[in-house]
Amino acid sequence: MIRRREARRGGLGALAAVLLVLPFVLPNTYYLNVAILAGLNAIACIGLNLLIGYAGQISLGHAAFFGIGAYVSAILTAGQGWPPVLALLAALVLNGALAFAVARPILRLRGHYLAMATLGLGIIVAIVLAQEVRLTGGPDGMPVPPLVLLGWSPPGEAAWYGIVAVLLWIAAWLSLNLARSPIGRALAALNASEIAAATAGVDVARHKSLVFVLSALYASLAGSLFAHYAGFITPAKAGFLQSVELVTMVVLGGMASTFGAVVGAAILTALPQIFATFHEYETIALGAILMGIMIFLPRGLVPSLARLAGRR
């Protein structure tokens, strides 16, 4: 218990240190741009890891919540003239309500069936976003006004990096605290055995709903911020490939590891940029690296490496 608490503090300290040093070692704003995108993905992945890693429930439609967050922010600020912060909060409320409404029926399913149901949810949302041309601009996407916080708009990459870094750190801190709270233990319990969890007095359905809503809120926040940062969004950000990418980040980094989710998001956001020089071989190289990691470090990067370090 004590050891774990130290590891948690150490991890949060290390994350803060990396986030602080990173902007000074990155050679130019292009890399800062990659770091911001990685940070936004990391926020969504920390939320998804609560669902997949801690509670053991799969979601193949999580980009839907990211997409709804992005589009609600876009539509309310561009179309209705809402202040971006208010639009971001509205997106959180809407995503939370949607996740809550679908959680009970969907999370009764397990394994492949749950994967199919969440996949369906993601596809429905992506189709709606692509078809409601009047509201969303359809497959061509829509422009999004810049973020404004209390009359201040982040002027460039550096300011954006600061915002994302602070929110990412808070997201990790919340996730780690949740994991070691009674709720976290209850999630780990229903992950290990639903029957045993129910007989221990854990309300399985309620906890599944709770973690589903929480993970949707993380994705919504990341989506709203992404919309304002990128200044333009398309329905592809809510699509199937995006959902799979989020799951891959979580699995690659390591299940049930908050820092794993961050590392997975950072690697899978940065690698394609680095490999862009390989042109048509980019996808092959990326695929080979993923296969190599899953073969040699099957528990994911962070848990596997932590284990290796602990053995010495």
Next chain:
Amino acid sequence: MTAALLEVAGLGAQYGRVVALHDATLAVAAGELVALVGGNGAGKTTLLRTISGVRPASAGSIRFEGRDITRLAPARRVGLGIVQVPEGRQVFAPLSVEDNLRLGAYARGRERSAEGLARAYRMFPALRQKRDLPAGSLSGGQQQMLAIARGLMAEPRLLLLDEPSMGLAPLLIAEIFAAIADLKRAGATILLVEQNATQALKIADRAYVLETGRVVLEGSGATLAQNERVKAAYLGM
């Protein structure tokens, strides 16, 4: 018999269209150790799961202290004091032994768990030495002890034990049954499901025999142990 703590009347349960439990009626009084014996597929586990609420009842009623709980959610029943120790040593394998025990006290709130932990370790000292290890690394016998200890953390008023001796070595079976007898002496109310009918009937006050989802016999543990039909079918005599 005094007013029963648990009264089950005409209880039915089914998996899809397959009826697993048919018109089961039984009662457990406070402080009693009642055994449910029967072969594979007789409905013993289904009956326990329906009482704990993990499976819905398709017919009949369950009353606890006179209150109808047939439709109550499983977590609420744990709150009332009905705690099931599921079969097959269902421990939370990746969690530490101590976290497993803490989860047992989940329904009680965590404040009382320090005292409960001490009690659990007194009862099963082997668990204290392994408190920081993942529950999945324990031996089969220790996992069963942990599962029982976890159930006790909820301070049950009715403990439902499902096949506690399943898959254990004879020495460990004796240890588990000794622990159950200790619990009974300490005043616990227990409904015990066992395939090991010899041992179960020896320590039980009363017992019910289940066959293909129906209660076919009931009586004191000693009487049933002498019953020709029970002897032939379940005691291998």
